[in-house]
Amino acid sequence: xxxxxxxxxxxxxxxxxxxxxxxxxxxxxxxxxxxxxxxxxxxxxxxxxxxxxxxxxxxxxxxxxxxxxxxxxxxxxxxxxxxxxxxxxxxxxxxxxxxxxxxxxxxxxxxxxxxxxxxxxxxxxxxxxxxxxxxxxxxxxxxxxxxxxxxxxxxxxxxxxxxxxxxxxxxxxxxxxxxx
Amino acid sequence: xxxxxxxxxxxxxxxxxxxxxxxxxxxxxxxxxxxxxxxxxxxxxxxxxxxxxxxxxxxxxxxxxxxxxxxxxxxxxxxxxxxxxxxxxxxxxxxxxxxxxxxxxxxxxxxxxxxxxxxxxxxxxxxxxxxxxxxxxxxxxxxxxxxxxxxxxxxxxxxxxxxxxxxxxxxxxxxxxxxxxxxxxxxxxxxxxx
Numbered sequence: 001x002x003x004x005x006x007x008x009x010x011x012x013x014x015x016x017x018x019x020x021x022x023x024x025x026x027x028x029x030x031x032x033x034x035x036x037x038x039x040x041x042x043x044x045x046x047x048x049x050x051x052x053x054x055x056x057x058x059x060x061x062x063x064x065x066x067x068x069x070x071x072x073x074x075x076x077x078x079x080x081x082x083x084x085x086x087x088x089x090x091x092x093x094x095x096x097x098x099x100x101x102x103x104x105x106x107x108x109x110x111x112x113x114x115x116x117x118x119x120x121x122x123x124x125x126x127x128x129x130x131x132x133x134x135x136x137x138x139x140x141x142x143x144x145x146x147x148x149x150x151x152x153x154x155x156x157x158x159x160x161x162x163x164x165x166x167x168x169x170x171x172x173x174x175x176x177x178x179x180x
Numbered sequence: 181x182x183x184x185x186x187x188x189x190x191x192x193x194x195x196x197x198x199x200x201x202x203x204x205x206x207x208x209x210x211x212x213x214x215x216x217x218x219x220x221x222x223x224x225x226x227x228x229x230x231x232x233x234x235x236x237x238x239x240x241x242x243x244x245x246x247x248x249x250x251x252x253x254x255x256x257x258x259x260x261x262x263x264x265x266x267x268x269x270x271x272x273x274x275x276x277x278x279x280x281x282x283x284x285x286x287x288x289x290x291x292x293x294x295x296x297x298x299x300x301x302x303x304x305x306x307x308x309x310x311x312x313x314x315x316x317x318x319x320x321x322x323x324x325x326x327x328x329x330x331x332x333x334x335x336x337x338x339x340x341x342x343x344x345x346x347x348x349x350x351x352x353x354x355x356x357x358x359x360x361x362x363x364x365x366x367x368x369x370x371x372x373x374x
């Protein structure tokens with residue numbers, strides 16, 4: 001069975017100008033980067049610009065990545081964070097997280113922690129098989145019941161339940177070290 | 181949101197249950213990811229590494245505004261002084277490929293400036309579709325069936341669009357002019373010679 005190449009290896013390949021590795025990295029991290037940019041900039045157009053800047057920075061600076069200094073995900077998170085802050089500064093304002101329900105009174109440290117947590121979860125979702133990811137996202141963020149998801153996807157209810165459970169188990173492995 | 185027990189059923193062992201509950205709490209604690217990555221971002225990122233300069237939408241807007249201002253300025257000055265002062269020595273017709281049926285184009289070529297080696301061009305195109313989402317056309321010089329040198333980018337409006345460009349290549353080193361769109365790289369207009 002083919003094994004997905006690690007993020008670290010992909011970044012190292014990008015550092016050598018490997019366009020295919022860059023495309024794989026983009027497909028893996030485009031949504032987490034965009035999600036963070038939208039949350040912090042609160043504007044889809046500027047978020048898209050920040051995401052573009054992020055991947056341009058990845059292309060330019062992948063050579064500087066050292067796996068022994070930290071995880072690939074953390075490196076990418078830092079690159080994205082810088083691009084988003086730069087974009088926010090261009091408007092001469094600080095990036096402001098759009099607070100979700102749990103972070104109404106959170107301070108900067110808590111907000112940073114929440115941002116990092118969301119990044120980890122969103123990144124893990126991108127590593128899942130499409131059929132499981134879709135079911136998980138619908139189950140947690142669409143407001144649809146399992147029966148409604150089955151109808152929406154035009155698959156049996158049992159399939160939705162199986163994919164949900166398999167997907168959660170897979171996420172448990174991908175988020176092995178992450179605590180809420 | 182559906183209850184955790186409804187999602188996973190009630191036949192899990194205690195260890196597995198604890199693991200899935202942990203993931204459930206993580207998922208409930210983070211906001212939803214965006215529904216999908218917009219195609220405009222895909223296209224923009226697709227160009228990374230293929231251009232020397234990164235053209236963000238904002239930079240593109242600024243560049244287009246600057247180009248429009250300069251064009252208006254020079255057009256005005258040209259009218260005021262009675263003409264552009266450029267003598268075009270030759271003209272090359274551009275014919276449409278299947279990507280741009282009905283479009284036409286022409287490149288007028290000025291004499292090479294002996295002091296700098298630069299050569300002025302006037303590109304005129306008609307019937308090319310107006311692009312959206314930050315896309316643009318590219319004028320290339322081609323050799324042996326391959327894109328060999330970029331001469332500039334442009335967008336079009338309704339009807340006929342005329343763009344002034346300058347190149348520093350020796351035109352006799354190339355076989356043809358080609359207009360393409362970075363999105364798919366396919367030729368839209370091309371010439372039989374330079």
